[in-house]
Amino acid sequence: MIKKVPVSQLCVGMYVQDLGGSFLDHSFWRSSFLISNDRKLQKLQKSRLEWVLIDTDRGVDVRGDVPGAPVHGPAAAARTGGAAAPQAPAHAATSEQQAFDDAREILDGSRDQVKQLFAETELGNKIDLNQIHGLVQDMADSLDGHPDALTSLARIKKADQYLYAHSVSVAALMTSLARTMRLADEHVHLAGMAGLLHDIGKVRDPAEAPGKIGRPIQPPQELLHQHPGAGAAVLRADSAIPPEVVEVCLHHHERMDGKGFPDQLAGKQIGLLSRMAAICNFYDEMTSSRPYRKGWDPAFTLFKMLQSEGQFDMDVLGAFVRTVGRYPVGSIISLVNSELGLVVAQNRDLPEQPVVKVFYSIRWAHAIPERRVNLAEPDCGSAVQPVRAPVDWAQSGLPVPPVVG
Structure with missing residues (x-):
């Protein structure tokens, strides 16, 4: 049942079917979504929206009468002596299936937006930071509702989407890992931004560019070694990009033993976000299939990472294992x-x-x-x-x- 509800009467568990206003009145890039947590609810309440449409078949109903709106389902039962309080139906959006559907919607939209962002960068235009902030916030909201849905679905990539799909996947993993490590909200957000932009140096590589078919063969090492510096140069040209994000772009291929690139940094010379990115980037690369190789099983990938010597910060890797699980979804x-x-x-x-x-x-x-x-x-x-x-x-x-x- 579709109902028109004032923003003041919204609550966690409702499913927004449509936002009742102009895109200038809010910062949401999707028009329909589950209000999965207090953060998303507060974001709606702080917007300039006066009302929204909710779908009571996919989420909870209003608590109390809404003038002029029909009353159905659990809320009606509560007012007629039935159930004591409105509850989500068994098939509500809070189910596992709905969580994966919502995560898939976020990923599809994120990939399209990252494709657009990278294309604009290739043309020499500035990065739209408002768009980046919105993408990171949507990922954080999805992780709050169902931590496994976003990170497991993000491993699925089409050959002609790999560059920006990989960027979205690393951003989701970085955001989730930062939460596990209990970093401050500011650093959680920076982690997500860094994940989205860590490979922006590949936008001028014809075989990796958005919309192109994936490589038939593995890229040569010299080409691989060029993209961190190229990406950092692109980001430094925009003074609004946080320096922590630039640093991750430059150093996400460094190793703890100093055998990485481009600067052969070692140990704590590598910033924390870069050490996190090295893990998230490697995990997503190895569990993703490419035209030149089939992706590894997630649990097998974790085993190989834990057995590696000198490559990763083992404390951060331990937090990463706690983040995705000893046997990640999809293993x-x-x-x-x-x-x-x-x-x-x-x-x-x-x-x-x-x-x-x-x-x-x-x-x-x-x-x-x-x-x-x-x-x-x-x-x-x-x-x-x-x-x-x-x-x-x-x-x-x-x-x-x-x-x-």
């Missing part, structure tokens, strides 16, 4: 009953026991009817198979089902 893990399960959700208090979608029998080497299993439940009938080194199942060509659906 394929072996179970004790000779089955494979696709990780579809995390149990934050029990990171070694995620929720999986069982889909394959190792013993019989064929797909089996899918079933959802929460490994944290004592009577679930399964468990993770302890292994010395995880298998990179992403390379095996198995008929892997989607995470959601």
Whole structure:
């Protein structure tokens, strides 16, 4: 049911179907979204909007009568002696499916906007910082509602979208990692900005440019080594870009042992945000498929990163593992009953026991009817198979089902 509601009566859990005003009255770039947290609610209340349209089938209804608006669902029941308080329906936007749908919408819109930003930069125009701020805020809001949805879906990239899709993915990972590390809100925002702009030095590379088909072969090292300096030069030309963002663009390929590039910095000579970016950038690159190689399994990637010597800040890497989970959503893990399960959700208090979608029998080497299993439940009938080194199942060509659906 679509209802017209004054902004003063909005609450967390409502689904905004349409913003009732000009784009000059607010800073939202999407016209429909879930009010998933207090930050987004306050942003609406501080806007110049007087009313919005909500969809009560996708979120909670109003608490109390709205003059001139029909009353339906849980709110009506509460006023007629039924349910004591308005509650979201079982299929409301707060569900896992809706969280992934909202995250997919954010990613699609973000990729389009980053494509536009990079194209404007290639033409020599200034970066629209208001647009950057809006993108980072939407990512932060999505992470508040469902931390795994945005970062897991961001790994999915089309060949002709890779540059800006990768930038959006690193921004989401950087924002989420900064939250895990309990950085101040200002630094969380800077982390997201830096993720979006860290590869802007590639805009003049014809094979990486937005709208171009991905590389048929792996790029040469000398070309790879040029983009940090090129990007930093672009960002320095705009005095409004924070120096921390410029520093990440220049140093996200440095290593803790001093063997990185372009300046061979070592240890704490590398800024904290750059050390974070080195991890987020590597993880997203290795878990993403390119025309010249297939992406690694997320859990296998974490294992390889933890085994690396001298490449990453291990304290920050530990925080990153806590951020994405020991078995990130999208990982394929072996179970004790000779089955494979696709990780579809995390149990934050029990990171070694995620929720999986069982889909394959190792013993019989064929797909089996899918079933959802929460490994944290004592009577679930399964468990993770302890292994010395995880298998990179992403390379095996198995008929892997989607995470959601």
